[in-house]
Amino acid sequence: xxxxxxxxxxxxxxxxxxxxxxxxxxxxxxxxxxxxxxxxxxxxxxxxxxxxxxxxxxxxxxxxxxxxxxxxxxxxxxxxxxxxxxxxxxxxxxxxxxxxxxxxxxxxxxxxxxxxxxxxxxxxxxxxxxxxxxxxxxxxxxxxxxxxxxxxxxxxxxxxxxxxxxxxxxxxxxxxxxxxxxxxxxxxxxxxxxxxxxxxxxxxxxxxxxxxxxxxxxxxxxxxxxxxxxxxxxxxxxxxxxxxxxxxxxxxxxxxxxxxxxxxxxxxxxxxxxxxxxxxxxxxxxxxxxxxxxxxxxxxxxxxxxxxxxxxxxxxxxxxxxxxxxxxxxxxxxxxxxxxxxxxxxxxxxxxxxxxxxxxxxxxxxxxxxxxxxxxxxxxxxxxxxxxxxxxxxxxxxxxxxxxxxxxxxx
Numbered sequence: 179x180x181x182x183x184x185x186x187x188x189x190x191x192x193x194x195x196x197x198x199x200x201x202x203x204x205x206x207x208x209x210x211x212x213x214x215x216x217x218x219x220x221x222x223x224x225x226x227x228x229x230x231x232x233x234x235x236x237x238x239x240x241x242x243x244x245x246x247x248x249x250x251x252x253x254x255x256x257x258x259x260x261x262x263x264x265x266x267x268x269x270x271x272x273x274x275x276x277x278x279x280x281x282x283x284x285x286x287x288x289x290x291x292x293x294x295x296x297x298x299x300x301x302x303x304x305x306x307x308x309x310x311x312x313x314x315x316x317x318x319x320x321x322x323x324x325x326x327x328x329x330x331x332x333x334x335x336x337x338x339x340x341x342x343x344x345x346x347x348x349x350x351x352x353x354x355x356x357x358x359x360x361x362x363x364x365x366x367x368x369x370x371x372x373x374x375x376x377x378x379x380x381x382x383x384x385x386x387x388x389x390x391x392x393x394x395x396x397x398x399x400x401x402x403x404x405x406x407x408x409x410x411x412x413x414x415x416x417x418x419x420x421x422x423x424x425x426x427x428x429x430x431x432x433x434x435x436x437x438x439x440x441x442x443x444x445x446x447x448x449x450x451x452x453x454x455x456x457x458x459x460x461x462x463x464x465x466x467x468x469x470x471x472x473x474x475x476x477x478x479x480x481x482x483x484x485x486x487x488x489x490x491x492x493x494x495x496x497x498x499x500x501x502x503x504x505x506x507x508x509x510x511x512x513x514x515x516x517x518x519x520x521x522x523x524x525x526x527x528x529x530x531x532x533x534x535x536x537x538x539x540x541x542x543x544x545x546x547x548x549x550x551x552x553x554x555x556x557x558x559x560x561x562x563x564x565x566x567x568x569x570x571x572x573x574x575x576x577x578x579x580x581x582x583x584x585x586x587x588x589x
Contacts, residue, residue, distance in 0.1 A: 213251055214304035217243045218297045221276075225293050228280055237280050244273045248300075249389075257303050259325045264541040265303065267548060272296045274526065274533040319471045326475025329459065332544060333451045334483045337364075340404075340447035340513065342490030343506045344440050349491075359437055363445035370445075371452025390528030397521035400446040401560070404514045407443050408564070412507035412571045450517075511564040512545075518560045519546030522553045 207213050224239035248254050248269070257266040276292045309321075341364055348357050377392075459472065523546075525531040531552050539549035546557070 207251065210253065210256070210304035210307040211301070213247055213253060214300040217247045217253075217300055220247070221293050221297060224280075225290055228289055229286055233280050233283060237277050240273065240276055240280070244270075245389075248273070253300075253303070253307075256307050258543070259329055260307055260321070261303060262541075263543045267541040269296070269299050269303070270527060271533055271535055271550070272299060277529070278533070322471035323475040323478075326459070326472045327479045328475075330455065330476050330479030331482060333455045334479070335486065336513065336516075336544070337447045337451045338483050338487050339490065339509060341444045342487050343509060344407075344444055346491050347506060348440070356437055359441040360444045363441040364448045367445045367448035368452055370449050371456060374449070374453035375456040388528070390524045391530060394521045394524030394528065394530075396446075396450060397517045397524065400450055401514050401517045401521065403439065403443050403446055404510045404517065405560075405564075407439055408507045408510035408514065409567055409571075412504060412568060507568075511561075511568075514564060515557050515561050516544070516546035519548055519553045519557045522556055523548050523550075526550065526552060 220239055220243040224236045224243070227239060228236035254266050254270070257269065272292065272295060276289065276296060279289050279292055341360065344360050345357055348354060348360070459476070520543075522531060526533050534551040536549045536551055536554065539547070539554070541548055546553075548554075
């Protein structure tokens with residue numbers, strides 16, 4: 179138990195050493211304006227191709243600008259970090275609107291206007307990322323430090339919540355001796371994250387669509403596993419139900435299917451965030467004048483996450499059984515809804531699913547909330563499914579209580 183925080187620090191801080199090795203050869207452009215200018219040339223070329231009558235080749239050129247520049251060189255991730263997630267979504271959806279217009283063989287003036295708007299957005303963001311127009315005396319150290327800190331906190335928070343809740347659950351349920359598979363699953367996910375980051379980088383150069391689809395499928399698997407574990411926890415939230423469950427199982431029950439599900443959930447929680455963290459930091463290091471503030475932000479963020487982890491572990495153990503189980507289950511249901519939205523967004527970026535924008539809906543990456551019909555509808559469906567499961571669990575609690583009461587009367 180006392181070694182856990184050290185192990186946790188190791189699987190968070192060890193990647194920093196490897197990230198340093200990755201960052202040295204990452205930058206290929208002097209600044210973001212150079213990347214934006216090259217993207218503009220490609221996009222303008224796509225318009226000329228479209229006017230010439232080759233709609234498919236024109237869309238392929240737009241995809242080159244998106245996958246091999248906006249995503250590959252970290253433009254999107256840097257926009258999310260330094261500007262806002264909402265702005266990054268706006269740019270992504272503008273790319274989608276252009277592809278959609280070309281596919282429908284829209285009027286040339288409409289396509290030109292959409293391209294001009296995208297070109298303007300890209301150059302505005304490039305200037306902001308390069309620091310053009312910053313107030314005199316502003317310190318780039320603090321800008322990069324805060325950006326780095328926010329990345330590790332934002333991406334690590336979800337994984338910490340899930341892994342911490344699972345470990346606390348095992349302690350709370352009297353299975354503290356079965357924590358090792360969960361810890362090992364988390365550590366294995368860190369190593370797998372580097373492999374996945376390398377694969378995604380390779381895909382970005384060859385087929386960006388495959389990269390998005392791979393990320394989307396990973397998130398969908400996470401949704402299924404999280405939903406399964408959430409159902410298991412909330413079904414046993416009632417004290418009577420838990421007592422009946424324990425009596426009906428042998429002491430080794432969690433060492434089989436249920437234990438695997440918990441360990442796999444921890445693996446997916448870390449794996450889902452790990453590869454993304456590496457890609458974010460590659461982009462951040464490529465756009466930073468010095469790596470020092472990036473690593474300071476990363477280190478401080480890791481320390482803060484350790485405290486979050488310890489708070490979840492120790493405070494949750496002191497909660498009443500029912501409150502803890504219900505709270506943990508609700509947290510995982512929220513993560514299911516969030517991952518569903520994020521998965522659909524990846525499929526949209528991979529052009530597997532269309533994009534129908536919804537006005538006045540903000541982009542909230544932490545909750546997987548995006549302003550499109552295609553992301554919102556599946557999230558509503560998953561939320562409804564979770565609500566139905568909760569209602570069924572409450573009914574099951576009542577039945578277990580009745581059975582337990584009947585058994586006590588007989589005795």
